[in-house]
Amino acid sequence: MSEPHRPLRIGTRGSILALTQAGTVRDALIAAGHPAELVVVRTAGDASAEPVEKIGVGVFTAAVRDALAADEVDVAVHSYKDLPTAADPRFVIAAVPPREDPRDALVSRDNLVLGELPPGSRIGTSAPRRASQLRALGLGLEIVPLRGNIDTRIGRVTSGELDAVVLARAGIARVDRLGEVSESLDPVQMLPAPAQGALAVECRSSDTDIIAAVAGQDDADSRATVAAERALLAELEAGCTAPVGALAVIAESLDDDGNTHLELFLRACVVALDGSEVIRSSRTGALHKAAETGQELARELLDLGARDLMPATREADPDPPGQ
Numbered sequence: 001m002s003e004p005h006r007p008l009r010i011g012t013r014g015s016i017l018a019l020t021q022a023g024t025v026r027d028a029l030i031a032a033g034h035p036a037e038l039v040v041v042r043t044a045g046d047a048s049a050e051p052v053e054k055i056g057v058g059v060f061t062a063a064v065r066d067a068l069a070a071d072e073v074d075v076a077v078h079s080y081k082d083l084p085t086a087a088d089p090r091f092v093i094a095a096v097p098p099r100e101d102p103r104d105a106l107v108s109r110d111n112l113v114l115g116e117l118p119p120g121s122r123i124g125t126s127a128p129r130r131a132s133q134l135r136a137l138g139l140g141l142e143i144v145p146l147r148g149n150i151d152t153r154i155g156r157v158t159s160g161e162l163d164a165v166v167l168a169r170a171g172i173a174r175v176d177r178l179g180e181v182s183e184s185l186d187p188v189q190m191l192p193a194p195a196q197g198a199l200a201v202e203c204r205s206s207d208t209d210i211i212a213a214v215a216g217q218d219d220a221d222s223r224a225t226v227a228a229e230r231a232l233l234a235e236l237e238a239g240c241t242a243p244v245g246a247l248a249v250i251a252e253s254l255d256d257d258g259n260t261h262l263e264l265f266l267r268a269c270v271v272a273l274d275g276s277e278v279i280r281s282s283r284t285g286a287l288h289k290a291a292e293t294g295q296e297l298a299r300e301l302l303d304l305g306a307r308d309l310m311p312a313t314r315e316a317d318p319d320p321p322g323q
């Protein structure tokens with residue numbers, strides 16, 4: 001518990017992306033009258049160049065969570081999509097700030113859009129979700145494994161090594177390089193990762209004063225869309241590196257009496273790693289039933305055979321459940 005006049009210590013990874021997104025939370029807290037400062041926590045994910053599916057899903061968030069549990073920081077800011085789906089009773093997500101555009105983005109040579117890349121073009125991505133959706137498009141693209149920070153990944157195109165890379169548009173936006181995006185990929189071609197573009201602002205469950213201070217940063221619509229997408233992922237028992245895309249939006253809907261009301265529209269896909277099969281479905285639900293809508297859509301995907309397309313990640317996952 002922090003003393004009344006001490007700034008809130010915000011734990012974050014040290015990458016430019018992480019510092020920028022934690023900085024937006026710090027600035028918003030300060031503007032709301034809560035002095036705050038950033039504290040950098042080094043994580044195993046930053047130290048490794050291995051693909052994320054090898055080093056484990058919680059690798060970017062575990063060290064920041066440990067610092068929060070140890071009272072070295074008061075608040076943790078994570079990219080929401082990097083958090084394991086299992087809830088951790090030590091913490092609560094006190095705020096989901098307004099979400100960035102969740103789409104994936106293409107950065108390509110000569111500013112080509114996806115449909116203009118000739119067969120045989122080399123596209124960099126290490127995310128099974130992106131690789132399998134790209135393969136399923138049937139454009140004859142060659143998928144090349146690629147990790148590293150945004151600079152490194154975009155640099156592979158600038159250097160001519162790759163024809164294009166696919167990354168989260170939100171990450172590019174946060175480091176102010178949107179000018180380099182050749183195309184924001186339509187969700188019909190490429191469904192983003194569950195919770196992509198959203199932040200999770202986490203506090204210790206017992207720190208009611210800090211939770212109350214941070215809660216002012218919460219955006220109800222962002223929280224609802226993320227809740228639907230994450231509930232879907234959890235129900236599929238898939239991790240953040242699974243070939244699962246999901247996107248919820250809040251849209252106006254006309255009821256029988258001609259009145260409009262807001263609804264949550266969720267669509268999702270599960271893709272075979274080789275792109276040979278895609279299972280898609282979608283569902284609408286009430287705003288206050290976001291998680292239920294996600295679970296129901298997951299069950300529908302499982303009924304359609306989604307289990308057979310997903311690699312058995314549970315056994316291979318080095319992170320214990322609940323971490």
Ligand SMILES: NCc1[nH]cc(CCC(=O)O)c1CC(=O)O
Pocket residue numbers: 079080081082166167168170171195196197198199
């Ligand atoms: N998996 C790493 C990761 N975690 C969050 C982002 C980008 C920002 C976001 O989605 O919130 C990225 C990079 C990427 O996927 O290109």
